[in-house]
Amino acid sequence: MELNYGASRQQPRQDAAMQRFREHRFGQFVHWGLYAMPAGYWQGTEYRFAAEFLQKTANIPEPEWAELAQQFSAEAFDADAWAALAARSGVKYATFTTKHHDGFCLWPSQYTDFHSGNTPAARDFIGELVAAYQRHGIDVYLYYSVLDWHHPDWRYRLESAEDQQAFKRYLDFAMNQLVELAQRYPSVKGFWFDGTWDESVKANGRWTWEVEQRLKELIPGLIVSSRLRADDLGARHRDSNGSLMGDYESGYERRLPDPWDRSVCEQDWEACMTIPQASWGYHAGPWAKRTRKSAAELIDMIAHCTSLSGNFLLNFGPRGDGSIDPEDAALAEQIGNWLAQNGAAIYGKGVATNWSYPGWGYYTQEADSETVYAVVTKWPTARRLRLQLPAGERLLAATLLREPALQLNPQELETSLFELELGNSSEETLVFELTTAAAE
Numbered sequence: 001m002e003l004n005y006g007a008s009r010q011q012p013r014q015d016a017a018m019q020r021f022r023e024h025r026f027g028q029f030v031h032w033g034l035y036a037m038p039a040g041y042w043q044g045t046e047y048r049f050a051a052e053f054l055q056k057t058a059n060i061p062e063p064e065w066a067e068l069a070q071q072f073s074a075e076a077f078d079a080d081a082w083a084a085l086a087a088r089s090g091v092k093y094a095t096f097t098t099k100h101h102d103g104f105c106l107w108p109s110q111y112t113d114f115h116s117g118n119t120p121a122a123r124d125f126i127g128e129l130v131a132a133y134q135r136h137g138i139d140v141y142l143y144y145s146v147l148d149w150h151h152p153d154w155r156y157r158l159e160s161a162e163d164q165q166a167f168k169r170y171l172d173f174a175m176n177q178l179v180e181l182a183q184r185y186p187s188v189k190g191f192w193f194d195g196t197w198d199e200s201v202k203a204n205g206r207w208t209w210e211v212e213q214r215l216k217e218l219i220p221g222l223i224v225s226s227r228l229r230a231d232d233l234g235a236r237h238r239d240s241n242g243s244l245m246g247d248y249e250s251g252y253e254r255r256l257p258d259p260w261d262r263s264v265c266e267q268d269w270e271a272c273m274t275i276p277q278a279s280w281g282y283h284a285g286p287w288a289k290r291t292r293k294s295a296a297e298l299i300d301m302i303a304h305c306t307s308l309s310g311n312f313l314l315n316f317g318p319r320g321d322g323s324i325d326p327e328d329a330a331l332a333e334q335i336g337n338w339l340a341q342n343g344a345a346i347y348g349k350g351v352a353t354n355w356s357y358p359g360w361g362y363y364t365q366e367a368d369s370e371t372v373y374a375v376v377t378k379w380p381t382a383r384r385l386r387l388q389l390p391a392g393e394r395l396l397a398a399t400l401l402r403e404p405a406l407q408l409n410p411q412e413l414e415t416s417l418f419e420l421e422l423g424n425s426s427e428e429t430l431v432f433e434l435t436t437a438a439a440e
């Protein structure tokens with residue numbers, strides 16, 4: 001059907017900026033703001049829901065919530081320390097919340113008083129983070145919540161002429177803020193949008209289209225997530241013809257596609273994930289802490305996404321004072337150590353087209369390369385690894401990437417199956433670099 005505000009292309013972008021995003025594969029998400037101070041507690045009660053939603057889960061009147069800004073001193077905030085840890089973790093890009101659903105801005109916006117410049121901290125946190133992460137060679141993306149619980153003109157649905165007029169004022173405000181972010185931080189590589197699920201936004205597909213156009217005029221090559229977009233009829237992420245809007249699919253939130261679902265490879269996509277089961281902002285309670293994922297689980301997810309040509313955006317929720325939770329820092333270091341040895345299987349890799357999902361882990365491959373990587377994340381109880389080679393191919397070599405690298409001689413490898421006695425090897429995430437050739 002004819003759409004004015006649907007998808008702007010049918011095929012993935014092939015420009016250098018998009019290829020760079022595609023090759024990153026692993027990124028850091030950061031959710032930080034006023035919600036990090038109460039950290040899931042209010043008046044002594046632990047609220048067992050996402051910490052960044054506390055204002056709603058604890059039914060805190062908006063003015064009382066806004067008062068938190070007067071306690072926001074972030075005395076332990078150190079952008080360079082955040083960036084150095086991110087670099088050690090192996091991420092190649094980072095996405096920071098500039099404004100989450102509560103409307104508090106981490107930059108001194110000229111369009112609201114509700115920002116970090118008007119706090120005891122009196123700092124432009126976004127500006128400091130953009131500079132620090134770029135000094136460490138990490139590309140920066142900005143998260144922006146269209147949903148805004150603080151702004152008086154926000155509306156969930158448009159039921160009257162007054163609602164329409166108010167929400168028009170709100171959308172003008174949000175466009176102004178987005179242009180402000182693009183003009184203040186022109187070196188950012190993309191925008192990550194959230195809070196676009198309400199009827200009011202879905203009824204304004206044209207505005208979402210205009211935001212994408214305007215930001216890309218300001219920053220050529222900019223990458224915009226599909227979650228911004230609604231079409232003429234209110235369809236989100238994919239337009240009413242089923243075509244992806246924005247530059248990559250960003251609907252995978254705390255979930256991944258089935259590892260055998262090769263249909264996701266048709267477009268660029270990114271999954272975002274929390275360390276605890278269900279909180280993006282720092283949650284200090286046992287409810288969150290007992291659900292933390294391990295490094296092995298997160299490395300599995302990185303390989304899972306890579307094997308389907310997708311990116312994995314792992315979230316960190318710094319504490320209210322601006323420090324990083326030591327448990328999160330340790331996890332970041334563990335992941336980074338694994339990537340330092342095995343990153344060849346992740347960075348710049350994607351689906352291994354001719355290799356089907358093996359069950360014990362994932363195959364990854366660089367497009368048009370003869371080299372395939374086998375990332376073993378689920379040790380077979382039989383302690384024997386069986387690789388079914390694609391028809392017409394034989395295995396020339398299999399090299400274990402970790403130090404000391406273990407080269408398995410071709411004559412030890414059967415033509416159709418590669419069996420490795422795992423013996424008493426420690427149950428770590430192993431990566432084999434496989435070299436193949438056409439079967440004789």
Ligand SMILES: C[C@@H]1N[C@@H](C#Cc2ccccc2)[C@H](O)[C@@H]1O
Pocket residue numbers: 031050052053194253272280
């Ligand atoms: C990226 C993630 N998206 C946000 C959300 C949400 C949400 C959660 C439940 C129901 C409706 C919306 C989270 O607060 C976090 O920012």
